[in-house]
Amino acid sequence: MELFNQFKAIQKKQKAYGMVLSIASWDSNTEAPKECFPHRADLLSIISGESFSLAVSEEYQGVIAELLNRMDELDELQKKEVLKAKKSLDKIVKIPKQEYVDYSKLINLSQRVWEEAKENDDYDQFKPYLKKIIEAKKKQIEFRSDREDKYNVLLDDFEEGMTMELYDQFFDAIKKDLVPFVKEVLKKKKDEEDAFITTAYDTKKQKAFVEYLMDVFHYDYNRGRLKESVHPFTWNTHSKDVRFTVRYLENLLFSSIFAGIHELGHALYEQQIDEKFDMTNLNGGASMGIHESQSRFYENMVGRSRMFWEAHYDKLKSIFPEQLNKVSLEQFYRGINKVDESFIRVEADELTYPLHILIRYEIERMIFDEGVDLDELPAIWNAKMKQYLNIEPTKDSDGILQDVHWSAGMFGYFPTYALGSAYAAQIYYTMRDDIDFDALIRENNIKAINVWLEEKIHQFGSSKKPLEILKDVTGEAFDPKYYIRYLKEKYSELY
Amino acid sequence: MELFNQFKAIQKKQKAYGMVLSIASWDSNTEAPKECFPHRADLLSIISGESFSLAVSEEYQGVIAELLNRMDELDELQKKEVLKAKKSLDKIVKIPKQEYVDYSKLINLSQRVWEEAKENDDYDQFKPYLKKIIEAKKKQIEFRSDREDKYNVLLDDFEEGMTMELYDQFFDAIKKDLVPFVKEVLKKKKDEEDAFITTAYDTKKQKAFVEYLMDVFHYDYNRGRLKESVHPFTWNTHSKDVRFTVRYLENLLFSSIFAGIHELGHALYEQQIDEKFDMTNLNGGASMGIHESQSRFYENMVGRSRMFWEAHYDKLKSIFPEQLNKVSLEQFYRGINKVDESFIRVEADELTYPLHILIRYEIERMIFDEGVDLDELPAIWNAKMKQYLNIEPTKDSDGILQDVHWSAGMFGYFPTYALGSAYAAQIYYTMRDDIDFDALIRENNIKAINVWLEEKIHQFGSSKKPLEILKDVTGEAFDPKYYIRYLKEKYSELY
Numbered sequence: 001m002e003l004f005n006q007f008k009a010i011q012k013k014q015k016a017y018g019m020v021l022s023i024a025s026w027d028s029n030t031e032a033p034k035e036c037f038p039h040r041a042d043l044l045s046i047i048s049g050e051s052f053s054l055a056v057s058e059e060y061q062g063v064i065a066e067l068l069n070r071m072d073e074l075d076e077l078q079k080k081e082v083l084k085a086k087k088s089l090d091k092i093v094k095i096p097k098q099e100y101v102d103y104s105k106l107i108n109l110s111q112r113v114w115e116e117a118k119e120n121d122d123y124d125q126f127k128p129y130l131k132k133i134i135e136a137k138k139k140q141i142e143f144r145s146d147r148e149d150k151y152n153v154l155l156d157d158f159e160e161g162m163t164m165e166l167y168d169q170f171f172d173a174i175k176k177d178l179v180p181f182v183k184e185v186l187k188k189k190k191d192e193e194d195a196f197i198t199t200a201y202d203t204k205k206q207k208a209f210v211e212y213l214m215d216v217f218h219y220d221y222n223r224g225r226l227k228e229s230v231h232p233f234t235w236n237t238h239s240k241d242v243r244f245t246v247r248y249l250e251n252l253l254f255s256s257i258f259a260g261i262h263e264l265g266h267a268l269y270e271q272q273i274d275e276k277f278d279m280t281n282l283n284g285g286a287s288m289g290i291h292e293s294q295s296r297f298y299e300n301m302v303g304r305s306r307m308f309w310e311a312h313y314d315k316l317k318s319i320f321p322e323q324l325n326k327v328s329l330e331q332f333y334r335g336i337n338k339v340d341e342s343f344i345r346v347e348a349d350e351l352t353y354p355l356h357i358l359i360r361y362e363i364e365r366m367i368f369d370e371g372v373d374l375d376e377l378p379a380i381w382n383a384k385m386k387q388y389l390n391i392e393p394t395k396d397s398d399g400i401l402q403d404v405h406w407s408a409g410m411f412g413y414f415p416t417y418a419l420g421s422a423y424a425a426q427i428y429y430t431m432r433d434d435i436d437f438d439a440l441i442r443e444n445n446i447k448a449i450n451v452w453l454e455e456k457i458h459q460f461g462s463s464k465k466p467l468e469i470l471k472d473v474t475g476e477a478f479d480p481k482y483y484i485r486y487l488k489e490k491y492s493e494l495y
Numbered sequence: 496m497e498l499f500n501q502f503k504a505i506q507k508k509q510k511a512y513g514m515v516l517s518i519a520s521w522d523s524n525t526e527a528p529k530e531c532f533p534h535r536a537d538l539l540s541i542i543s544g545e546s547f548s549l550a551v552s553e554e555y556q557g558v559i560a561e562l563l564n565r566m567d568e569l570d571e572l573q574k575k576e577v578l579k580a581k582k583s584l585d586k587i588v589k590i591p592k593q594e595y596v597d598y599s600k601l602i603n604l605s606q607r608v609w610e611e612a613k614e615n616d617d618y619d620q621f622k623p624y625l626k627k628i629i630e631a632k633k634k635q636i637e638f639r640s641d642r643e644d645k646y647n648v649l650l651d652d653f654e655e656g657m658t659m660e661l662y663d664q665f666f667d668a669i670k671k672d673l674v675p676f677v678k679e680v681l682k683k684k685k686d687e688e689d690a691f692i693t694t695a696y697d698t699k700k701q702k703a704f705v706e707y708l709m710d711v712f713h714y715d716y717n718r719g720r721l722k723e724s725v726h727p728f729t730w731n732t733h734s735k736d737v738r739f740t741v742r743y744l745e746n747l748l749f750s751s752i753f754a755g756i757h758e759l760g761h762a763l764y765e766q767q768i769d770e771k772f773d774m775t776n777l778n779g780g781a782s783m784g785i786h787e788s789q790s791r792f793y794e795n796m797v798g799r800s801r802m803f804w805e806a807h808y809d810k811l812k813s814i815f816p817e818q819l820n821k822v823s824l825e826q827f828y829r830g831i832n833k834v835d836e837s838f839i840r841v842e843a844d845e846l847t848y849p850l851h852i853l854i855r856y857e858i859e860r861m862i863f864d865e866g867v868d869l870d871e872l873p874a875i876w877n878a879k880m881k882q883y884l885n886i887e888p889t890k891d892s893d894g895i896l897q898d899v900h901w902s903a904g905m906f907g908y909f910p911t912y913a914l915g916s917a918y919a920a921q922i923y924y925t926m927r928d929d930i931d932f933d934a935l936i937r938e939n940n941i942k943a944i945n946v947w948l949e950e951k952i953h954q955f956g957s958s959k960k961p962l963e964i965l966k967d968v969t970g971e972a973f974d975p976k977y978y979i980r981y982l983k984e985k986y987s988e989l990y
Contacts, residue, residue: 016541020515027518035718036736039773046511050545223530241531278534 001073003066010060011085011281017051019237026235030227030245034112041108048104049097056093064089077282080463084281091157094143103136107409114407115230123378123396126407131374133409134367151368154412158288159419161467164365167415170422171361173480174354179388181488182351185339186390188495194335196327203248203256205319210246210260212315217264217298217446220271231404232259232346234266234295238278242270253320254336255347258299265298266291268450272458286457287466288413292420293427294453300350300421301428302449306333307441337494341391343398350421351491352389357418359384360403364411422483423470427457429482430474496568498561505555506580506776512546514732521730525722525740529607536603543599544592551588559584572777575958579776586652589638598631602904609902610725618873618891621902626869628904629862646863649907653783654914655960659860662910665917666856668975669849674883676983677847680834681885683990689830691822698743698751700814705741705755707810712759712793712941715766726899727754727841729761729790733773737765748815749831750842753794760793761786763945767953781952782961783908787915788922789948795845795916796923797944801828802936832989836886838893845916846986847884852913854879855898859906917978918965922952924977925969 024044032040054060067074067082074082092100110129117126141150152163214226229245236242244263248256269285277283285291302308306329309316313332317324324332339349345356363380366372372380381400386392393399405413431437431452440448456473470478519539527535549555562569562577569577587595605624612621636645647658709721724740731737739758743751764780772778780786797803801824804811808827812819819827834844840851858875861867867875876895881887888894900908926932926947935943951968965973 012538013541013545016538016545019535019538020519020542023519023522024515027522031720031722033716033718033720033736033738035715036732039733039735040514042774043507043511043514046508047515050508050511220530221528223528225526225528227526237531238534240534241528243528279537 001070003063003070004074004078007060007063007067007082007085010054010057010063011081012279013054014051014281015279017047017054021047021051022235022237026243028108028111029231029233029235030229037109037112041105044108045101045105049101052092052095052097052100056089056097061089061093077280077463080282081280084462088281091144095140096143099136099139099143103140103409106132106136107407110407110409111404114401114404118397118401121395121397121401123401126401127374130406133406134374134411137409137411138368149369151365151412154364154368155415156412158410158412159416160287160465162289162415162419164369167361167419170419170480171358171415173484174358174418177484178351178354178487181491182339182355183390185351185491185495186341189339192334192338193331194338196323196332197254197335197338198251199323200250201253201320201323203250206248206253206256209316209319210256213257213260213264216312216444217261217268218450219264219267223271224267232263234263234270236267236270236284238283239271239273239275240278242267252347258303258336259346261303262295262299265295268298269294269453269458272450272454273461274459277461277463282461282463284462286460286462286464286469288416289419289423290457290466290469292417293423294420294457296417296421297424297427297453301424302441302446304336304350305438305441307438309333309336310442311444334494337490339491339495341389343385343391343393344402346402351487354418354421355388357414358388360414361418364414368411422480423466423478425483425486426470426474426476426479428486496565498558498565499569499573502555502558502562502577502580505549505552505558506576507774508549509546509776510774512542512549516542516546517730517732521738523603523606524726524728524730525724532604532607536600539603540596540600544596547587547590547592547595551584551592556584556588572775572958575777576775579957583776586639590635591638594631594634594638598635598904601627601631602902605902605904606899609896609899613892613896616890616892616896618896621896622869625901628901629869629906632904632906633863644864646860646907649859649863650910651907653905653907654911655782656962657784657910657914659864662856662914665914665975666853666910668979669853669913672979673846673849673982676986677834677850678885680846680986680990681836684834687829687833688826689833691818691827692749692830692833693746694818695745696748696815696818698745701743701748701751704811704814705751708752708755708759711807711939712756712763713945714759714762718766719762727758729758729765731762731765731779733778734766734768734770735773737762747842753798753831754841756798757790757794760790763793764789764948764953767945767949768956769954772956772958777956777958779957781955781957781959781964783911784914784918785952785961785964787912788918789915789952791912791916792919792922792948796919797936797941799831799845800933800936802933804828804831805937806939829989832985834986834990836884838880838886838888839897841897846982849913849916850883852909853883855909856913859909863906917975918961918973920978920981921965921969921971921974923981 021044024040028037028040064082064086068086071079071082106129110133113129114126117123137154138150141147141153144153147153149164155162155164155167210226214221223240223242225243227243227245228247230247232244232246234242234244244267246256246260246263266285269291273283273285285294309329309332313329327335337349339351342348342352345353348356359381362384363372363377366380378396378400382392385399405411431449435448435452437449440446457469460469464472467478470476516539519535523532523535559577559581563581566574566577601624605628608624609621612618632649633645636642636648639648642648644659650657650659650662705721709716718735718737720738722738722740723742725742727739727741729737729739739762741751741755741758761780764786768778768780780789804824804827808824822830832844834846837843837847840848843851854876857879858867858872861875873891873895877887880894900906926944930943930947932944935941952964955964959967962973965971
């Protein structure tokens with residue numbers, strides 16, 4: 001159909017803009033020199049503006065409207081492409097271009113300011129940018145609709161179908177069942193011989209081990225690259241170019257290992273999406289929550305399991321004999337699953353992790369739904385840390401300044417991290433019923449795990465909705481009980 | 496003036512397109528995974544097409560035409576911006592957009608094919624792409640004008656004002672005066688104790704020395720970055736983002752050192768351009784020839800001088816004591832200036848270097864002016880090597896496949912390399928009259944050299960034409976006699 005070809009041509013042009021903006025962003029986050037950013041932000045905002053103009057052009061709107069009237073002439077995938085395009089269009093069509101360009105420029109600059117503010121431990125340096133970003137987000141939502149529940153709009157953007165009501169239920173379950181359990185566990189913790197956790201590990205050798213892991217997980221080097229950045233992330237333009245970063249901290253070996261496996265999880269997902277979606281709007285993962293379910297699955301269910309280290313601990317010891325030869329496998333396993341009150345989300349253990357997310361969710365809810373004075377945010381953050389984790393940060397880089405997300409305007413994103421962990425647990429129990437998970441991990445047959453996930457989840461890209469995937473895979477609707485069960489089983493055995 | 500603002504707005508948008516395309520190209524050449532290229536080439540060609548449409552838009556043409564009628568209302572720099580824009584416009588305005596898009600896609604793919612062909616030593620793999628590129632270049636020239644002297648059009652693109660006639664004179668001087676001199680020198684060469692030239696040097700330590708050189712030459716890290724690539728190059732978007740690459744070959748220490756200093760020369764030039772040009776079309780160096788004069792100046796007049804190593808040889812020895820402790824400064828100096836018949840242009844010594852260029856010039860002239868069967872090119876290349884340098888490559892990666900330029904469509908570029916060396920010599924003698932060059936180098940005061948070049952050349956960006964710069968700096972028109980004199984003086988003393 002000629003009309004659909006017209007649609008595809010505009011989509012492809014959008015993809016082209018998306019790709020060059022992505023490449024610039026990869027460059028900005030991994031190697032661009034700091035003095036380039038003012039000009040860069042200025043010029044990138046022009047390209048974002050061009051991309052925006054195309055995305056809301058009369059022509060494109062007309063094509064979509066007409067396609068919606070002729071859906072019966074399209075096949076199933078084509079229908080999905082059109083519906084996704086319509087949804088994307090509705091998100092932005094009422095935002096004035098200048099607003100969009102200014103916002104894109106603000107975001108480009110803010111991330112640099114945040115980096116510096118974090119380095120200088122100076123919330124006040126970041127605050128004016130945070131303020132502008134929040135105001136811009138609110139304004140954008142107002143352009144889109146007159147809904148009062150602004151935070152719901154953001155939540156839905158990152159996880160279709162999710163609302164404050166649903167997240168409240170989810171986090172209530174966590175508060176009810178997990179928070180007391182965590183307190184129990186923290187009470188039980190004893191002094192163990194675990195100085196190896198924070199001893200020095202040469203960062204070059206850490207990198208060698210991450211590269212070893214890339215082979216273990218069957219990451220395809222011909223379609224990606226490993227690099228370093230302050231904040232680990234996965235980046236992709238299509239299934240043929242899926243890169244990720246880690247950071248190496250001399251006294252935090254576990255950081256590069258588990259952030260590495262985490263990002264590998266994201267990357268495997270992207271690399272395993274059917275290439276037929278590469279040049280469509282159905283490429284990329286199904287949602288933030290499903291994406292996070294995959295990274296958490298690989299990081300925690302696989303990477304923090306006893307079986308995984310039965311297969312790989314010897315290798316790690318061979319790289320760090322001095323630090324690990326006297327550490328037994330069991331000690332090491334307990335070490336990587338050590339539960340502790342800690343400040344930094346990305347370094348947090350699996351059990352306390354959702355509490356870090358809970359804090360962010362509650363603060364974002366305050367910002368967008370309840371109203372809060374930005375001057376108070378560091379204190380609010382610290383008070384919540386005290387409430388849930390019984391510790392208080394003494395500097396903002398350990399508190400409110402630790403994450404990149406807000407500087408990039410990504411409000412509504414954090415809750416998907418906890419949701420993803422919960423999805424992961426639900427998928428985990430299904431997988432265990434289907435294949436001999438423990439044996440496969442022990443035999444270093446990650447390929448079999450990849451194949452299972454490819455078949456059930458990865459291949460579909462975003463041609464299925466998150467809750468549809470979960471239903472198809474597990475046969476059930478989303479239920480947080482699996483997450484609670486998983487954590488309680490694992491940590492009752494450990495503590 | 497409102498009209499000039501309109502002009503600047505379009506220029507800025509052009510800059511934005513140029514920047515994202517540049518960033519993508521930097522990424523392609525330094526780290527993109529190989530499987531990404533088909534989609535990437537496809538999508539980048541769309542962005543190139545958008546950029547092209549803008550560059551030839553009716554609106555822009557109209558603005559330029561009207562500005563040309565109102566030149567008396569503009570200041571000197573504004574006039575130059577308009578004239579440069581007009582010249583750029585004339586180059587492409589008659590090329591159909593599809594032609595341009597297809598070409599951009601072809602070039603994106605060809606560079607990958609060339610890389611593989613070089614690796615596989617397989618000219619036939621590259622030949623069909625070479626053929627298409629040449630045909631496309633010829634067609635482009637035909638769109639621009641009905642001139643029969645197609646090669647002149649290409650020569651002028653890279654060095655305004657240069658023609659086959661002028662280059663023939665230049666290369667004739669080289670053939671007449673240099674070729675016999677080189678033959679003399681080659682006859683005189685004796686077996687020297689220079690095994691240190693090709694012994695193994697750890698590549699990580701080589702990198703450390705290149706980083707040392709970056710400090711020596713006062714390269715600004717906050718406005719750039721060093722990376723590795725198959726073919727060393729300098730890359731910039733404006734004076735705040737000027738990066739370069741080298742490659743490290745274990746058995747060719749001099750490659751990383753002198754390619755490093757060479758690229759540093761290009762990079763210093765770009766970093767020292769007045770920032771007022773950053774967002775104009777007068778940023779970037781004045782021409783390929785002037786650019787190359789700067790890189791060659793730093794590489795040869797500075798980097799291959801005895802004085803330079805009086806200041807830095809101890810440092811190099813401290814990094815490679817095993818390999819160099821028994822090598823005297825004089826032996827080392829003779830080593831870095833060893834004249835030899837060699838296959839690879841980028842590794843060639845300073846004296847035989849122009850003969851490598853001569854070969855490429857004559858072949859390009861055949862392709863575009865005389866007609867030649869592409870099947871014959873490898874044999875022609877090898878025969879010319881035999882004629883001028885008395886050696887014959889046995890594989891095409893040592894011959895016709897060695898350089899990236901043709902795969903990027905850059906015909907007419909090579910001659911500027913030899914021209915740049917000749918400009919450099921002319922500038923060198925002027926500088927010596929003005930400041931105590933030898934003493935400054937010996938005292939490791941490269942800053943003083945940078946300042947001199949900044950004041951006389953760098954700061955102006957491309958707001959002056961190449962021959963205008965040469966005239967302003969040296970007080971004379973271009974004269975190859977300085978180049979011949981320089982080489983004869985230096986190498987008569989050595990041999």
